[in-house]
Amino acid sequence: MGGSEARGWLPRRFYSVDAGLIGLASGVRRPLTGVWRLTPGVYRQASDMDVLQVVISGLLLGGVYALFAAGLNTIFGVMRVINLGHGELMMLGAYTTYYLYAEGGLNPLLTIPIAAAAMFGAGLVMQRFLVERVIGQPLLSSLLLTFGLSTLLQGLALNRFTADFRSVPYLSGSIDLFGLALSRSRLVAFGIALAVTGVTYYFLRSSRFGKAIRATSQQADVAQVCGIDVRRVRLATFALGAALAAIAGSLVAMIFSISPEMGRMFLGKAFAIIVLGGLGSFVGAFLGALMLGVAETLAAYFTTTQLAEGVPYAVLVLVLTLRPSGFFGVRE
Amino acid sequence: MAVEVAPAPGMRHTGDMPPILQVQSIDAAYGKVQILHGVSLDVYPGEVVSIIGPNGAGKSTVLKAIMGFLTPSAGEIIFDGGTITGLRTDLVVRRGIAYVPQGRIVFKDMSVVENLEMGAYAVSDKAQVRRTMEQVFQIFPRLGERPKQAAGTMSGGEQQMLAMGRALMVEPRVVLMDEPSLGLAPRFVELVFEKIGELKAGGMTLLLVEQNAVKSLSISDRGYVLELGRNRFTGPGDALLADERVRRLYLGG
Numbered sequence: 363m364g365g366s367e368a369r370g371w372l373p374r375r376f377y378s379v380d381a382g383l384i385g386l387a388s389g390v391r392r393p394l395t396g397v398w399r400l401t402p403g404v405y406r407q408a409s410d411m412d413v414l415q416v417v418i419s420g421l422l423l424g425g426v427y428a429l430f431a432a433g434l435n436t437i438f439g440v441m442r443v444i445n446l447g448h449g450e451l452m453m454l455g456a457y458t459t460y461y462l463y464a465e466g467g468l469n470p471l472l473t474i475p476i477a478a479a480a481m482f483g484a485g486l487v488m489q490r491f492l493v494e495r496v497i498g499q500p501l502l503s504s505l506l507l508t509f510g511l512s513t514l515l516q517g518l519a520l521n522r523f524t525a526d527f528r529s530v531p532y533l534s535g536s537i538d539l540f541g542l543a544l545s546r547s548r549l550v551a552f553g554i555a556l557a558v559t560g561v562t563y564y565f566l567r568s569s570r571f572g573k574a575i576r577a578t579s580q581q582a583d584v585a586q587v588c589g590i591d592v593r594r595v596r597l598a599t600f601a602l603g604a605a606l607a608a609i610a611g612s613l614v615a616m617i618f619s620i621s622p623e624m625g626r627m628f629l630g631k632a633f634a635i636i637v638l639g640g641l642g643s644f645v646g647a648f649l650g651a652l653m654l655g656v657a658e659t660l661a662a663y664f665t666t667t668q669l670a671e672g673v674p675y676a677v678l679v680l681v682l683t684l685r686p687s688g689f690f691g692v693r694e
Numbered sequence: 695m696a697v698e699v700a701p702a703p704g705m706r707h708t709g710d711m712p713p714i715l716q717v718q719s720i721d722a723a724y725g726k727v728q729i730l731h732g733v734s735l736d737v738y739p740g741e742v743v744s745i746i747g748p749n750g751a752g753k754s755t756v757l758k759a760i761m762g763f764l765t766p767s768a769g770e771i772i773f774d775g776g777t778i779t780g781l782r783t784d785l786v787v788r789r790g791i792a793y794v795p796q797g798r799i800v801f802k803d804m805s806v807v808e809n810l811e812m813g814a815y816a817v818s819d820k821a822q823v824r825r826t827m828e829q830v831f832q833i834f835p836r837l838g839e840r841p842k843q844a845a846g847t848m849s850g851g852e853q854q855m856l857a858m859g860r861a862l863m864v865e866p867r868v869v870l871m872d873e874p875s876l877g878l879a880p881r882f883v884e885l886v887f888e889k890i891g892e893l894k895a896g897g898m899t900l901l902l903v904e905q906n907a908v909k910s911l912s913i914s915d916r917g918y919v920l921e922l923g924r925n926r927f928t929g930p931g932d933a934l935l936a937d938e939r940v941r942r943l944y945l946g947g
């Protein structure tokens with residue numbers, strides 16, 4: 363046991379001496395070529411300090427997951443559509459950051475609003491011309507449509523960006539906080555994710571349009587008789603969700619290496635998060651995301667990253683059988 | 695055509711004013727199943743009009759057609775002189791028709807005040823929203839006592855008050871109510887009809903669908919009896935109440 367193996371861009375070790383290498387090293391990893399050893403043959407004994415570090419690392423990662431899941435959850439609430447293309451919106455956000463950084467020379471942090479705006483626009487177009495057509499139809503219609511979108515975007519990305527793994531080695535290294543070595547990129551990503559999630563939450567709770575979004579997700583027909591144009595609400599919600607996914611993608615690009623296939627995996631994580639938190643609950647999903655982040659990193663630490671990959675699906679199965687309403691089914 | 699059970703329906707309280715809302719022989723269907731067959735009705739300003747009839751007669755469907763939830767395949771709906779046939783729901787509301795849906799539906803996760811604010815979504819003047827909310831609190835003091843309470847935690851009767859109050863927030867010219875007393879405890883049924891009486895006294899125009907035909911006809915200026923999606927009888931509320939055929943068929947003796 364030692365977690366010294368890692369595949370692809372999956373969450374790996376962020377503890378001790380390896381922490382600083384993660385960002386830099388990710389560039390040399392190859393996609394789908396199997397096992398990759400960072401420190402061959404090193405087996406470590408877990409100390410309390412190590413575990414604490416892993417937990418915090420997981421929380422930091424969970425913040426980014428939360429941002430991704432928030433959009434998916436809000437879209438589902440408003441239009442009862444499970445957007446299977448949500449992961450690809452994230453992937454496109456990640457590539458926007460990558461290209462603006464690698465070829466445009468832009469500071470990765472500055473690429474975030476650009477990626478968000480681009481995906482907001484793409485979200486508007488997708489909703490207006492595609493998703494809107496399946497609103498109110500059986501769930502299967504929207505599943506097929508968004509699955510098609512997902513596949514199409516992934517295919518286009520493979521074609522345009524190639525299957526090569528990319529990374530944005532920005533903010534590499536770690537900083538020492540109370541004796542814990544915390545990855546700088548994770549700290550920054552967490553801070554941004556938390557801020558964006560918080561602003562979104564505040565917007566949904568307090569602004570007039572935010573309340574209209576919540577009203578529509580609670581009772582769309584009554585929202586209409588309040589004079590709310592629910593088509594506009596759906597349009598804005600999808601675009602907002604896409605922008606949140608893009609921001610999460612930009613942040614992920616700074617932590618892991620990215621590939622056109624990254625979306626599917628994050629979608630699986632988001633399902634686990636939403637099921638954990640209770641469908642439609644913003645706060646629940648946030649807590650669920652932190653939990654999943656911690657569970658994954660602990661699993662990666664104590665077993666292998668390959669096993670950690672299965673954590674979201676294990677969570678899905680466990681929660682759905684034991685407690686289908688989720689663990690934090692707090693109604694808001 | 696509807697049988698008139700008494701002469702000179704309508705117009706009683708209204709002088710020469712034209713109807714504010716007219717449903718003109720509409721047909722309407724859910725999918726392929728036609729529900730309404732040439733239903734017509736008029737509502738004059740200041741009137742309370744009831745639609746009664748057995749379950750499944752199409753009463754709710756008439757209201758939904760007016761609100762634009764479904765588009766009539768034939769006929770016209772005229773509001774204030776202009777057609778609103780097939781107009782999108784939120785635009786119908788902005789024209790001045792409010793709707794209290796069946797089943798006292800409120801935004802459960804929102805407070806009383808937020809529910810009322812949502813009701814005023816079409817109103818951009820904040821001062822006006824505040825004034826209207828004060829008026830709603832005067833009509834429904836119960837709501838004013840608990841502005842912060844989450845609507846989902848209120849009793850059924852209180853939720854119905856909230857749903858009615860929310861509808862008033864757009865300062866509508868006509869309010870449609872679908873079974874406002876359905877499933878409420880007796881004291882709340884009384885209260886609902888009392889409030890409808892108050893609104894009428896305040897000059898509000900109301901189109902009411904009710905199971906409780908006796909109660910609703912007795913506070914109504916006029917009523918329409920629907921059966922199987924067709925007009926059956928119409929006339930002043932008291933005349934319908936007194937009519938043998940109507941009593942036998944729909945009022946249980």
Ligand SMILES: Nc1ncnc2c1ncn2[C@@H]1O[C@H](COP(=O)(O)OP(=O)(O)OP(=O)(O)O)[C@@H](O)[C@H]1O
Pocket residue numbers: 724727729747748749750751752753754755756
């Ligand atoms: N969404 C719908 N889809 C299909 N059929 C519907 C729908 N809503 C109502 N119907 C049918 O239309 C007919 C009229 O329904 P409607 O709700 O207008 O009756 P109602 O007079 O309001 O009855 P109730 O007194 O039970 O409320 C019924 O046969 C009902 O089954």
Ligand SMILES: [Mg+2]
Pocket residue numbers: 753754755796872873
């Ligand atoms: Mg009905």
